[in-house]
Amino acid sequence: xxxxxxxxxxxxxxxxxxxxxxxxxxxxxxxxxEVNPDGSYRWSYETGNGITAEEQGFLKNPDxxxxxxxxxxxxxxxxxxxxxxxxxxxxxxxxxxxxxxxxPTPPPIPPAIQRALEYLASQPPSDGTSRRF
Numbered sequence: 001x002x003x004x005x006x007x008x009x010x011x012x013x014x015x016x017x018x019x020x021x022x023x024x025x026x027x028x029x030x031x032x033x034e035v036n037p038d039g040s041y042r043w044s045y046e047t048g049n050g051i052t053a054e055e056q057g058f059l060k061n062p063d064x065x066x067x068x069x070x071x072x073x074x075x076x077x078x079x080x081x082x083x084x085x086x087x088x089x090x091x092x093x094x095x096x097x098x099x100x101x102x103x104p105t106p107p108p109i110p111p112a113i114q115r116a117l118e119y120l121a122s123q124p125p126s127d128g129t130s131r132r133f
Contacts, residue, residue, distance in 0.1 A: 026051075038062075051077045060092065068093035 027048040035041045039062070044054035055073030060066075069092070076086040079102075087100040109117070 049077075051075070066093075 029046045029048055031043075031045040033041070033043040038058070040056070040058040042054075042056040044052075046052045053073065053075035055071055057069060057071035060068045060070045070090070071092075072088075072090040074086065074088040076084060079085050083102065085100065085102050087098055087103075089096060089098045091097070
């Protein structure tokens with residue numbers, strides 16, 4: 001019984017091994033990093049397969065209750081379908097805010113809805129009481 005378990009384990013490992021040639025490691029062509037005493041930083045890199053990335057950051061409003069870490073940067077790579085993907089971003093007290101042509105966007109507001117929103121925005125503020133009609 002024990003030999004059956006050992007043989008089963010060996011066969012499982014043999015057939016679970018990856019088939020085909022192993023991929024070559026992707027070289028790092030360029031890499032830079034800088035960390036400053038004030039907490040600001042900057043890093044960037046480029047790989048042999050065309051991936052590039054960079055980011056810089058700093059502490060906004062240090063030593064206050066409104067202190068917030070800010071990071072902004074970008075990265076790019078070529079998708080499997082050949083499309084160049086480029087994403088720029090900022091991350092701060094307002095959250096992560098990405099920008100890229102490949103990101104989905106909301107549909108445009110229909111003209112009638114836009115006019116209604118503009119009309120409502122032009123009205124004086126309500127005093128908080130409700131009206132009965």
